[in-house]
Amino acid sequence: METITSIKPLLAVLASLLVVPILVTSTRMPNVREAWTFVAATVKFLIVLSMLPTVLKGTEIVYTVAEVIPGLAIKFRVDAFGMLFALVSSSLWIITSAYSIGYMRGLKEHSQTRYFCYFAICLSATVGVAFSANLLTLYLFYEMLSLATYPLVTHHQDPEARKSGRKYLLYILGTSIAFVLPAMLISYNLAGTLEFAKQGFLAGTASKPLILFLLILLVFGFAKVAIMPFHSWLPAAMVAPTPVSALLHAVAVVKVGAFSILRMITGVFGTDLLLDLHLGTLVCYAAAFTVIVASLIALTQDELKRRLAFSTIGQLSYIILGIALLSPKGMIGGMTHIAMHAFGKITLFFCAGAIAVATGKKYVSQMVGIGKRMPVTMIAFFIGSLSVIGLPPTGGFFSKWYLVLGTLQADQMPMLLVLLGSSLLNAAYFLPIVYKAFFCTPEESMFENKVEEAPIWCVAPLVVTAVCSIVLFFYPTVFLNLATLAIGK
Amino acid sequence: MSQQYPALLVVVPLLSALVICGAGWVNKRLCFPIAVAALGVAAYSCIGLLLRVLDEGVIVYKLGGWDPPMGIAYYVDHLNGLVLVVVSVVALLNLIASKKSIDQEFPDKIGPFYTLYVLMVTGLLGIVVTGDAFNLYVLLEIAALTGYGLLAMGEDRAPLAALNYLYMGTIGACFYLLGVGYLYIVTGSLNMVDIARILPPLYQSKAVLGAFIICMVGVWLKMAFFPLHAWLPNAYTYAPSAASSLIAPLVTKVMIYVMIRLMLTVFTPEFAFTTLAVSDSIVWLAVIAIVMGAILALTERNLKKMLTYIVVAEVGYMVGGAWLGNRAGMTGAILHIVNDALMTLCVFLVAGNIVYKLKGYAFDDLKGLYRKMPFTMTAFTVGVLSMIGVPPTCGFFSKWYLILGAIRAEHWVFMGALLFSSLVNAVLFFRIIEIAFFEPFTDHHAHGHDHQPEPIDEAPLSMVVPLWIVAAALVIVGIYTSDIVTKIIQFAIPEGIL
Numbered sequence: 008m009e010t011i012t013s014i015k016p017l018l019a020v021l022a023s024l025l026v027v028p029i030l031v032t033s034t035r036m037p038n039v040r041e042a043w044t045f046v047a048a049t050v051k052f053l054i055v056l057s058m059l060p061t062v063l064k065g066t067e068i069v070y071t072v073a074e075v076i077p078g079l080a081i082k083f084r085v086d087a088f089g090m091l092f093a094l095v096s097s098s099l100w101i102i103t104s105a106y107s108i109g110y111m112r113g114l115k116e117h118s119q120t121r122y123f124c125y126f127a128i129c130l131s132a133t134v135g136v137a138f139s140a141n142l143l144t145l146y147l148f149y150e151m152l153s154l155a156t157y158p159l160v161t162h163h164q165d166p167e168a169r170k171s172g173r174k175y176l177l178y179i180l181g182t183s184i185a186f187v188l189p190a191m192l193i194s195y196n197l198a199g200t201l202e203f204a205k206q207g208f209l210a211g212t213a214s215k216p217l218i219l220f221l222l223i224l225l226v227f228g229f230a231k232v233a234i235m236p237f238h239s240w241l242p243a244a245m246v247a248p249t250p251v252s253a254l255l256h257a258v259a260v261v262k263v264g265a266f267s268i269l270r271m272i273t274g275v276f277g278t279d280l281l282l283d284l285h286l287g288t289l290v291c292y293a294a295a296f297t298v299i300v301a302s303l304i305a306l307t308q309d310e311l312k313r314r315l316a317f318s319t320i321g322q323l324s325y326i327i328l329g330i331a332l333l334s335p336k337g338m339i340g341g342m343t344h345i346a347m348h349a350f351g352k353i354t355l356f357f358c359a360g361a362i363a364v365a366t367g368k369k370y371v372s373q374m375v376g377i378g379k380r381m382p383v384t385m386i387a388f389f390i391g392s393l394s395v396i397g398l399p400p401t402g403g404f405f406s407k408w409y410l411v412l413g414t415l416q417a418d419q420m421p422m423l424l425v426l427l428g429s430s431l432l433n434a435a436y437f438l439p440i441v442y443k444a445f446f447c448t449p450e451e452s453m454f455e456n457k458v459e460e461a462p463i464w465c466v467a468p469l470v471v472t473a474v475c476s477i478v479l480f481f482y483p484t485v486f487l488n489l490a491t492l493a494i495g496k
Numbered sequence: 497m498s499q500q501y502p503a504l505l506v507v508v509p510l511l512s513a514l515v516i517c518g519a520g521w522v523n524k525r526l527c528f529p530i531a532v533a534a535l536g537v538a539a540y541s542c543i544g545l546l547l548r549v550l551d552e553g554v555i556v557y558k559l560g561g562w563d564p565p566m567g568i569a570y571y572v573d574h575l576n577g578l579v580l581v582v583v584s585v586v587a588l589l590n591l592i593a594s595k596k597s598i599d600q601e602f603p604d605k606i607g608p609f610y611t612l613y614v615l616m617v618t619g620l621l622g623i624v625v626t627g628d629a630f631n632l633y634v635l636l637e638i639a640a641l642t643g644y645g646l647l648a649m650g651e652d653r654a655p656l657a658a659l660n661y662l663y664m665g666t667i668g669a670c671f672y673l674l675g676v677g678y679l680y681i682v683t684g685s686l687n688m689v690d691i692a693r694i695l696p697p698l699y700q701s702k703a704v705l706g707a708f709i710i711c712m713v714g715v716w717l718k719m720a721f722f723p724l725h726a727w728l729p730n731a732y733t734y735a736p737s738a739a740s741s742l743i744a745p746l747v748t749k750v751m752i753y754v755m756i757r758l759m760l761t762v763f764t765p766e767f768a769f770t771t772l773a774v775s776d777s778i779v780w781l782a783v784i785a786i787v788m789g790a791i792l793a794l795t796e797r798n799l800k801k802m803l804t805y806i807v808v809a810e811v812g813y814m815v816g817g818a819w820l821g822n823r824a825g826m827t828g829a830i831l832h833i834v835n836d837a838l839m840t841l842c843v844f845l846v847a848g849n850i851v852y853k854l855k856g857y858a859f860d861d862l863k864g865l866y867r868k869m870p871f872t873m874t875a876f877t878v879g880v881l882s883m884i885g886v887p888p889t890c891g892f893f894s895k896w897y898l899i900l901g902a903i904r905a906e907h908w909v910f911m912g913a914l915l916f917s918s919l920v921n922a923v924l925f926f927r928i929i930e931i932a933f934f935e936p937f938t939d940h941h942a943h944g945h946d947h948q949p950e951p952i953d954e955a956p957l958s959m960v961v962p963l964w965i966v967a968a969a970l971v972i973v974g975i976y977t978s979d980i981v982t983k984i985i986q987f988a989i990p991e992g993i994l
Contacts, residue, residue, distance in 0.1 A: 074978045075888065076896065147887040169934045176926060184918050189899065189911060196903045
């Protein structure tokens with residue numbers, strides 16, 4: 008593999024971090040402050056984008072920041088998989104920033120400067136995780152993200168936020184200290200390195216029980232992916248303002264969890280090692296269990312954001328399931344699902360937030376007939392639903408298609424059934440909302456027959472992400488190419 | 497000039513203490529600048545000394561030109577070179593940060609306070625720099641006696657707590673002296689290098705064995721190694737802020753240094769780890785210290801007292817690391833001397849700022865602190881991250897080496913205890929962060945800008961700036977871990993330890 012050294016990955020990480028002092032000093036000028044957020048978001052996206060052609064050519068970009076422990080450095084390596092994830096999260100940050108303005112000002116939220124600052128820090132950490140070249144760097148940014156998200160989750164500073172924040176930290180910080188940290192050190196002691204390698208660095212260093220033990224620690228340790236039984240922080244974290252739920256708890260934070268586990272499976276253990284030891288199936292079953300149970304719970308949730316949260320829990324485990332199939336098609340499916348689900352689910356969250364801003368309604372049972380009042384929002388909601396269910400003409404179709412092919416390739420019939428069954432469940436918890444929104448008798452309708460959408464700052468972003476979901480059906484090549492490059496087959 | 501650094505760093509503060517005492521009678525305002533100058537010279541000498549050690553290797557300085565074993569010699573190698581810098585810099589920063597709080601707490605005792613303060617630092621620096629086992633005892637008592645005085649100047653309960661410490665501390669020092677006495681009987685020398693040369697053939701002797709164990713117990717008492725810790729929490733809690741933020745970071749750490757010095761230089765690692773064959777039990781004691789420190793800290797509803805129990809737990813980290821018997825563990829223990837001194841200083845300075853402004857440090861007093869004292873609380877957050885062990889703060893890196901040592905020694909329980917303590921630290925500190933961040937609950941759900949946030953009421957600049965320097969140091973030291981380990985600590989550990 009060809010590599011070149013460039014400072015660009017570091018700049019991409021720093022772009023959003025360095026803007027924080029500027030945001031703090033422009034507290035009194037909200038418009039200037041938001042302008043700076045956009046500048047940082049655009050710069051970040053452009054830096055990431057500028058590395059895309061190089062990565063698509065199959066070249067990796069590396070940059071060593073500092074050697075913090077003898078032989079172990081904080082080091083970045085931009086490969087296809089990291090690029091895929093960085094591209095998704097940095098592009099969506101721009102859109103979410105616009106949406107944040109509409110939402111936060113629409114609801115006259117307090118402490119908006121704090122909000123925008125921590126959001127910027129979160130994005131630095133996310134891209135840091137995406138570009139990490141070794142487990143130590145990944146751990147550093149993972150923890151940074153955990154802590155930077157805390158003030159966002161607890162933004163309202165009320166007793167409920169405090170309870171959720173406590174749960175959030177307990178699960179996220181607790182598992183990373185109790186599971187990931189020892190696993191990282193044991194691996195380091197075994198292999199003498201933590202550098203992600205094409206076929207992992209643990210092969211041939213340990214016995215099967217020890218590998219199994221490490222695998223369990225490293226899969227459940229990254230609790231951001233909300234695999235059961237470490238999932239209940241995610242519905243709790245929905246007390247956060249909706250843009251936070253949208254970008255962080257549908258895209259950045261949770262997918263950092265999925266990304267990390269994928270990195271562990273490919274970069275630490277290596278697919279060959281797991282295939283030899285037949286350990287992939289184990290992870291598959293854990294993920295499949297989460298997929299089904301989360302979808303069933305989602306059916307019962309009346310609060311829209313909680314329903315979306317449980318849907319996210321299920322969808323995240325699709326990614327894990329895809330990669331744990333250890334078949335090339337399944338891995339491509341898992342990786343592209345990171346991107347496809349991101350655009351679909353963020354649209355849904357934007358819609359939920361727009362509804363809350365425009366009408367104050369949070370419960371599904373209160374949304375009968377809302378399609379007449381907010382047609383644009385609800386059409387976008389429909390498109391987002393299709394993408395998450397995995398139906399054409401949306402990008403979600405492709406990732407699910409590859410996941411299904413992956414189960415066939417890996418000869419895992421039970422997993423095929425899980426995928427198909429859960430798609431039905433997805434349809435069952437999303438489509439009735441859309442149906443009730445548009446098709447109801449005038450008596451049933453809870454809204455007046457007058458079109459009144461949320462502010463333009465709220466509506467425009469959700470239209471953009473919905474359109475993106477459709478565009479990704481016709482042009483999925485970038486993400487598919489990156490995923491194909493990433494598995495190197 | 498640079499040849500005289502080892503003497504300067506003890507003599508200058510010692511004489512300055514006398515000057516301060518006199519100046520206190522003339523004009524109270526003279527005391528502070530003299531103290532700063534004295535500790536500044538000491539810190540400068542210490543840093544210069546460390547740089548020289550890095551260049552030239554071990555430095556031997558004969559006091560008054562007398563040859564050992566008759567005269568007293570100072571040995572400065574990589575181990576105490578590093579600890580000297582930590583002690584002098586921490587003492588200097590704390591001195592500057594504490595001026596306002598000293599003025600506020602006892603305006604009429606400024607002279608005596610600074611005298612004791614500088615004298616105590618003299619004692620601590622002397623303990624670290626000396627190469628003479630008996631001289632170490634003398635300096636130990638200087639540091640201890642001044643320490644009792646400083647601690648007793650606090651709240652109503654402080655004198656009693658300090659008296660308790662005095663009894664226990666004296667017993668500890670006596671144990672140490674007794675051990676040194678045995679060694680003197682056996683070897684006829686008090687010079688550490690000399691003793692180390694004479695001892696090896698005598699390792700089977702019961703007297704040597706007894707000497708080592710008695711010394712250890714004495715040192716453990718002085719460092720509050722569980723279950724010999726009972727004197728520490730009250731003594732540190734009720735002490736004046738300026739004293740507790742000097743003593744909490746330094747005294748336990750200096751005693752850890754003495755323990756490591758005894759293990760590595762006076763005796764040999766082979767003796768400590770192999771001949772004695774008690775390492776495993778001592779690591780188990782360390783496990784108990786860590787776990788009990790954490791649990792006792794959990795039961796406190798008072799910031800300063802909670803911090804003192806964390807100090808007890810941290811002592812367990814270092815004792816355990818040193819006794820794991822491998823290089824990673826010993827590296828972790830020495831690195832943690834540096835890191836723990838800095839992070840303990842950080843959180844105690846925060847406690848000092850809070851006491852200065854609020855006159856209280858019970859959890860209920862801390863409500864709304866993130867609004868009232870944002871700068872202090874930012875530094876507190878950095879200190880907390882280091883205590884929990886979040887990279888890139890330095891606390892992570894010493895924990896890294898300690899856990900690695902535990903893995904290499906296959907001492908899984910010690911590893912578990914370290915992780916447990918990290919988790920408990922997270923709980924402990926986020927409890928405080930919650931109170932300071934959320935309470936008192938205001939009606940944010942009204943979604944309006946109409947509520948008036950409490951005005952910022954921050955501690956004075958002279959307290960905040962040193963605090964921020966310490967907080968920044970936590971991150972900088974963390975990032976430079978690699979250099980500290982490869983350039984300094986690596987040479988502090990004998991090659992025999994793998």
